[in-house]
Amino acid sequence: MSGRVTVIGLGPxxxxxxxxxxxxxxxxxxxxxxxxxxxxxxxxxxxxxxHASDNxxxxxxxxxxxxxxxxxxxxxxxxxxxxGVFAMAAAxxxxxxxxxxxxxxxxxxxxxxxxxxxxxxxxxxxPLGGDFCALSLSDNLKPWEVVTARLEAxxxxxxxxxxxxxxxxxxxxxxxAxxxxxxxxxxxxxxxxxxxxxxxxxxxxRVLTLAQAREAPADMATLVILGASGTRLIPRGxxxxxxxYTSRSVARGAA
Amino acid sequence: MSGRVTVIGLGPxxxxxxxxxxxxxxxxxxxxxxxxxxxxxxxxxxxxxxHASDNxxxxxxxxxxxxxxxxxxxxxxxxxxxxGVFAMAAAxxxxxxxxxxxxxxxxxxxxxxxxxxxxxxxxxxxPLGGDFCALSLSDNLKPWEVVTARLEAxxxxxxxxxxxxxxxxxxxxxxxAxxxxxxxxxxxxxxxxxxxxxxxxxxxxRVLTLAQAREAPADMATLVILGASGTRLIPRGxxxxxxxYTSRSVARGAA
Numbered sequence: 001m002s003g004r005v006t007v008i009g010l011g012p013x014x015x016x017x018x019x020x021x022x023x024x025x026x027x028x029x030x031x032x033x034x035x036x037x038x039x040x041x042x043x044x045x046x047x048x049x050x051h052a053s054d055n056x057x058x059x060x061x062x063x064x065x066x067x068x069x070x071x072x073x074x075x076x077x078x079x080x081x082x083x084g085v086f087a088m089a090a091a092x093x094x095x096x097x098x099x100x101x102x103x104x105x106x107x108x109x110x111x112x113x114x115x116x117x118x119x120x121x122x123x124x125x126x127p128l129g130g131d132f133c134a135l136s137l138s139d140n141l142k143p144w145e146v147v148t149a150r151l152e153a154x155x156x157x158x159x160x161x162x163x164x165x166x167x168x169x170x171x172x173x174x175x176x177a178x179x180x181x182x183x184x185x186x187x188x189x190x191x192x193x194x195x196x197x198x199x200x201x202x203x204x205x206r207v208l209t210l211a212q213a214r215e216a217p218a219d220m221a222t223l224v225i226l227g228a229s230g231t232r233l234i235p236r237g238x239x240x241x242x243x244x245y246t247s248r249s250v251a252r253g254a255a
Numbered sequence: 256m257s258g259r260v261t262v263i264g265l266g267p268x269x270x271x272x273x274x275x276x277x278x279x280x281x282x283x284x285x286x287x288x289x290x291x292x293x294x295x296x297x298x299x300x301x302x303x304x305x306h307a308s309d310n311x312x313x314x315x316x317x318x319x320x321x322x323x324x325x326x327x328x329x330x331x332x333x334x335x336x337x338x339g340v341f342a343m344a345a346a347x348x349x350x351x352x353x354x355x356x357x358x359x360x361x362x363x364x365x366x367x368x369x370x371x372x373x374x375x376x377x378x379x380x381x382p383l384g385g386d387f388c389a390l391s392l393s394d395n396l397k398p399w400e401v402v403t404a405r406l407e408a409x410x411x412x413x414x415x416x417x418x419x420x421x422x423x424x425x426x427x428x429x430x431x432a433x434x435x436x437x438x439x440x441x442x443x444x445x446x447x448x449x450x451x452x453x454x455x456x457x458x459x460x461r462v463l464t465l466a467q468a469r470e471a472p473a474d475m476a477t478l479v480i481l482g483a484s485g486t487r488l489i490p491r492g493x494x495x496x497x498x499x500y501t502s503r504s505v506a507r508g509a510a
Contacts, residue, residue, distance in 0.1 A: 016279070019369065021271040084376045086503075090384025093500035097489050104491050104498070110377035112369045114274065121339045122365035129345025131405055133388040133414060142505035150386055150412045157408035158401075159388060234352050236359050243359070245348035248341075250397035 003069035005106060006076050007083040007092055009113015010041055013200035017119065022111045029076035033065045034088070038078040056140075058091035066095055066103045082115035086136050086164045116223040117162035120195030123205050125234070125243035127193060127225050130250070132160035137167070137174045144174070151178055155185040160231060160246055163224040175224070179214045182226055186210060191227035191244050194218055207233070207241050258324035260361060261331050262338040262347055264368015265296055268455035272374065277366045284331035288320045289343070293333040311395075313346035321350055321358045337370035341391050341419045371478040372417035375450030378460050380489070380498035382448060382480050385505070387415040392422070392429045399429070406433055410440040415486060415501055418479040430479065434469045437481055441465060446482035446499050449473055462488070462496055 006025045011017035026032075031049045032039055039052035053061050065075045083089040089110050096103045121128045133154045139147055154161055166175040182190075192213035196204040200221075208216055210226070218224065230247040261280045266272035281287075286304045287294055294307035308316050320330045334342040344365050351358045376383045388409045394402055409416055421430040437445075447468035451459040455476075463471055465481070473479065485505060489498040 011274070014276070016276040017274045017367070019266070019272045019274055020278075021269070023275075024271070082373050082377075084373060084381045084383050086384075089377075089381035090500050090503045093381050093384070093489060093498055094502060096498065097487065097500075104489050108498070110381065112272070112373040112377040114367045114369070115373065118337050118339060118367040118370065122337075122344075122367040126339045126344035126348050126365065128339050128389075129348070131388065131390045133386065133409065134383075135386045141503045143507045146413075146505050150414065153408045153412035154388065154414075157405045159405065159409075232352065234348060234359050243348055243351065243363070245345050245352075247349060248345045248396045250401050252398045 003072045003106060004074050004109065005065050005069045005092065006109045006111055007089050008076050008078050008111045009082040009087070009115070010038055010078055010080055011114040012081060012116055012119035012198045015041070017114045017199060019111070019113065022113060025109070025111050026076055028074060030073050031068050031075045032078060033061055033075060034078035038080055042078060058088060059095050062088065062092040062095035063099060065092065066099060066106065069106050070100065070102060079113070082113045083110055084112065085115040085134060116164065116195070116198060117225065119198045120193060120205070120223045120225060123195060123198060124193055124207060124241070126245040127191070127227060127231055128160055128162070129246035129248055130160060130228060130230055132162065134162045134164060136164045137178055138165040138171060139174065147174070148177070148181060151181055152185070155182055155226070158228045160228045161226040163226065166222055166224050167218050168220050175218055176214070179210065183210055183214065186226070191231045191233060193225040193244060194222055195225070196222045198223070205241070207244055258327045258361060259329050259364065260320050260324045260347065261364045261366055262344050263331050263333050263366045264337040264342070264370075265293055265333055265335055266369040267336060267371055267374040267453045270296070272369045272454060274366070274368065277368060280364070280366050281331055283329060285328050286323050286330045287333060288316055288330060289333035293335055297333060313343060314350050317343065317347040317350035318354060320347065321354060321361065324361050325355065325357060334368070337368040338365055339367065340370040340389060371419065371450070371453060372480065374453045375448060375460070375478045375480060378450060378453060379448055379462060379496070381500040382446070382482060382486055383415055383417070384501035384503055385415060385483060385485050387417060389417045389419060391419045392433055393420040393426065394429065402429070403432070403436060406436055407440070410437055410481070413483045415483045416481040418481065421477055421479050422473050423475050430473055431469070434465065438465055438469065441481070446486045446488060448480040448499060449477055450480065451477045453478065460496070462499055
């Protein structure tokens with residue numbers, strides 16, 4: 001088999017945040033597979049067949065990519081952010097494991113990208129400057145009790161926490177519940193960042209307190225970063241959002 | 256003040272993993288500041304002053320960058336991986352907070368990069384496919400008891416864990432202690448990845464079991480990923496390293 005699947009991280013939105021390796025892999029592809037808005041980010045060109053699909057069909061999409069590659073095509077599966085972080089790469093390997101045994105011998109390459117928490121953090125300063133976790137609030141694939149047990153564990157251990165998939169029309173209350181849990185463990189003035197559509201034309205970034213965050217709107221395009229005890233604000237003057245960073249140092253007895 | 260500091264993520268090593276935005280920021284810089292091997296990655300050019308410094312002087316380096324920017328220079332501070340993940344961005348904001356109040360009004364931009372855990376994960380499959388944490392094993396800036404308390408918390412909550420700064424000549428035993436702690440909580444056959452110098456000419460990536468990892472050598476350039484209960488191997492045939500991925504799904508009662 002001469003086909004190949006490359007799973008490509010498109011980063012948060014701005015094409016200037018693609019790596020050169022990701023751009024090269026897109027240029028070499030014959031078939032382009034992905035969720036509609038990600039496929040739409042890739043310019044049309046001669047010789048590139050486009051297969052855009054709706055959300056929530058990750059494993060079907062992965063199987064389609066593997067079938068095309070097994071037939072000899074050079075396939076690019078596009079993913080927002082980094083493909084390995086709550087995105088297409090794990091779905092692809094699930095399909096490999098459950099599918100045609102020959103698929104495990106295909107040439108499968110993952111091209112990393114700038115995941116949302118890195119892009120959001122860069123926009124406000126360095127809130128991930130200490131130890132941190134990435135936790136998906138979606139309970140589509142794991143029980144909600146697992147989500148809350150994990151969140152409570154890392155809040156108590158004083159990690160900064162990036163919350164992916166905080167809310168959707170089908171999951172309207174999970175973010176509120178998570179922030180309520182956080183408010184029982186962390187001070188009300190803890191910095192919380194709501195970073196929406198980072199680097200895209202409709203970007204909106206808010207630096208809030210935990211108390212304010214509990215009243216603030218969010219949507220599917222929002223990434224939430226909950227600060228830890230070492231997360232601090234540096235005021236920058238009137239009308240300018242403060243820098244937010246987490247100190248690298250932890251005092252003795254702080255944990 | 257017309258100066259600017261841009262803290263630039265160079266990614267894991269291969270220049271093809273820089274973002275276009277990072278490359279552009281390097282091209283605009285007048286002064287280049289950073290740890291010797293990172294400065295060495297940036298080609299020399301006319302008009303670029305190079306200020307390479309030894310490791311462990313992050314805050315001095317940050318102050319130097321801020322002073323130059325305050326005098327009107329366009330300064331690039333270069334960092335391996337992503338500047339916001341155990342790298343220069345937090346040190347820069349520490350210097351801003353403690354330094355000349357005018358520094359908080361400087362134009363400070365963070366250009367994100369591919370951090371080591373994303374690059375390492377991409378090389379083997381999708382081991383960060385579920386919830387995960389990034390934890391520095393260095394006890395230079397935090398007490399060792401904080402490191403172990405955090406590690407134990409996230410192991411018990413079944414996160415995948417990326418261990419940064421696992422070992423150095425001054426910290427020879429910490430990785431062994433961390434793996435011993437892990438072995439008390441996770442099964443001996445748990446997949447563990449030792450990813451050394453990812454994307455660089457001397458790259459070496461080993462997929463081990465937790466039992467094997469406890470006997471395996473590591474050095475400063477190694478990034479360790481400890482699998483969780485959902486981390487699985489997909490064999491690829493004789494002489495080829497298996498794919499490693501973490502399932503997106505968590506069964507009820509698994510936490």
